Amino acid sequence: MARVGIEAINLYAGPAYIDVRELFAQRGLDAERLDNLMMEKKSVALPCEDAVSYAVNAAKPIVDRLTQSERRSIELLITCTESPVDFGKSLSTYVHDLLGLDRHCRVLEMKQACYSATAAIQLAAGMAASEFSPGAKALVIATDVARATARNTYAEPTQAAGAVAMLVGNEPRLLELDPGASGCCSYEIMDVCRPRAELETGDPDLSLLSYLDCMEHCVRAYMDRVEGVDLQNTFDLFAFHTPFAGMVKGAHRRLMRRLLGAGSDRIEADFLRRVAPSIHFCVQVGNIYAGTLFMALCGSIARGGIEQPSRIGLFSYGSGCSSEFFSGVIPTDAPILLAEMKLQDQIARRERLTPDEYDRILGLNGQCALGIKDCNVDVGPFGDVVERFFRGRGLLTLNRIENYHRKYVWN
Numbered sequence: 001m002a003r004v005g006i007e008a009i010n011l012y013a014g015p016a017y018i019d020v021r022e023l024f025a026q027r028g029l030d031a032e033r034l035d036n037l038m039m040e041k042k043s044v045a046l047p048c049e050d051a052v053s054y055a056v057n058a059a060k061p062i063v064d065r066l067t068q069s070e071r072r073s074i075e076l077l078i079t080c081t082e083s084p085v086d087f088g089k090s091l092s093t094y095v096h097d098l099l100g101l102d103r104h105c106r107v108l109e110m111k112q113a114c115y116s117a118t119a120a121i122q123l124a125a126g127m128a129a130s131e132f133s134p135g136a137k138a139l140v141i142a143t144d145v146a147r148a149t150a151r152n153t154y155a156e157p158t159q160a161a162g163a164v165a166m167l168v169g170n171e172p173r174l175l176e177l178d179p180g181a182s183g184c185c186s187y188e189i190m191d192v193c194r195p196r197a198e199l200e201t202g203d204p205d206l207s208l209l210s211y212l213d214c215m216e217h218c219v220r221a222y223m224d225r226v227e228g229v230d231l232q233n234t235f236d237l238f239a240f241h242t243p244f245a246g247m248v249k250g251a252h253r254r255l256m257r258r259l260l261g262a263g264s265d266r267i268e269a270d271f272l273r274r275v276a277p278s279i280h281f282c283v284q285v286g287n288i289y290a291g292t293l294f295m296a297l298c299g300s301i302a303r304g305g306i307e308q309p310s311r312i313g314l315f316s317y318g319s320g321c322s323s324e325f326f327s328g329v330i331p332t333d334a335p336i337l338l339a340e341m342k343l344q345d346q347i348a349r350r351e352r353l354t355p356d357e358y359d360r361i362l363g364l365n366g367q368c369a370l371g372i373k374d375c376n377v378d379v380g381p382f383g384d385v386v387e388r389f390f391r392g393r394g395l396l397t398l399n400r401i402e403n404y405h406r407k408y409v410w411n
Helices: 020-027 031-037 051-064 068-072 091-098 116-130 204-225 245-260 264-279 289-303 334-339 343-348 355-368 380-390
Strands: 005-012 016-019 041-044 074-080 106-110 137-145 161-169 175-186 192-196 199-202 237-240 310-318 322-330 351-353 396-402 405-410
Touching (some): 005 051, 005 289, 016 020, 020 031, 020 041, 020 355, 041 161, 051 137, 051 161, 051 396, 068 074, 074 116, 091 405, 106 116, 116 137, 116 161, 116 175, 116 289, 116 310, 116 322, 161 289, 175 204, 204 245, 204 310, 237 245, 237 289, 245 264, 264 289, 289 310, 289 334, 289 343, 351 355, 351 380, 355 380
Parallel strands (some): 074 106, 074 137, 237 310
Antiparallel strands (some): 005 161, 137 161, 175 322, 192 199, 310 322, 396 405
16 A cells, blocks of 8 residues: 655644733633643734635645645645635635645535544545555645634633644655554534534533543544554554643543553653643644644654654544544654744744733624625734734735635735
């Protein structure tokens, strides 16, 4: 079977953030629960941004590095989002046009909460491995902008904006997928939902329990399917979907206790060695939905001390719910290749918002939401932030909407 996996990956975390501790204070939340979240900052989108601009800004550095021949080899573009700009037209059509991809390319959008990007990766890997079209590649982009934040709840500090773009093909320089090695668990549950474009709601306690239940079932299904798996020794690293880092720590603890009978000291040491690298970017950005698992993968590659090919176990969970545990091997030179994207530098460039500024942005964000027919984007008092962050960097922003058609500009 052909080698297949992720050839390139990039994270776009936007232009601004709010300090989670300051948001806790502004909302009057119990500061003692902050330690359970294990979050530091969350990225915030400006009014001139949407899921399309985030997707393009994540993918463009990857596409720009390709030769013309390699660009033409992208035969599949999948966008994964809970932040659509149209109920029928996929935002991948905008992305396809703005990235200048070849017209002989399938474009589509996938949705299953935070699981959709994993489903897209598996679909893309299947296409590349089939060799029906030798050398064909796929571009998978998970992109979300948390407009529908659950204000004044403990979920709000975690809900962020960001996008992860991944090139999938038969030169897996960042992650070579283990073919057929996965375990899935899915069932209907109403833990988190978006019944309206501007509303995200649900039962966070039920979601936590479902996440933990699915993780255990997925890992057990993986072990039933893949011969000779030893949870302690098969995997050098783990990366889990990270709604907040504290949830990942709790999930890892449950897994170690139930499957290995491990005690507290062993669990803590194992977490620091195999899991903690994955949360490096997550605690600085927040939950970016379908892209979060792959942001965690970036953390594992960047901070996991990769000195030889290293097998990583990945857990993906999407509310509603679908979940999967799968695996792959990170090549030795993956950290060097990922470093070219300068992810930490990108994150460090963000502007810090005060809680009052954050609230004003939330008020402005509705002007160009899903369903708006006509709009000229008004960035309000944040023109200086837009100027400092975007000017001269070749990044995309939303300019206006004309008869429901979105218009973008390169800065």
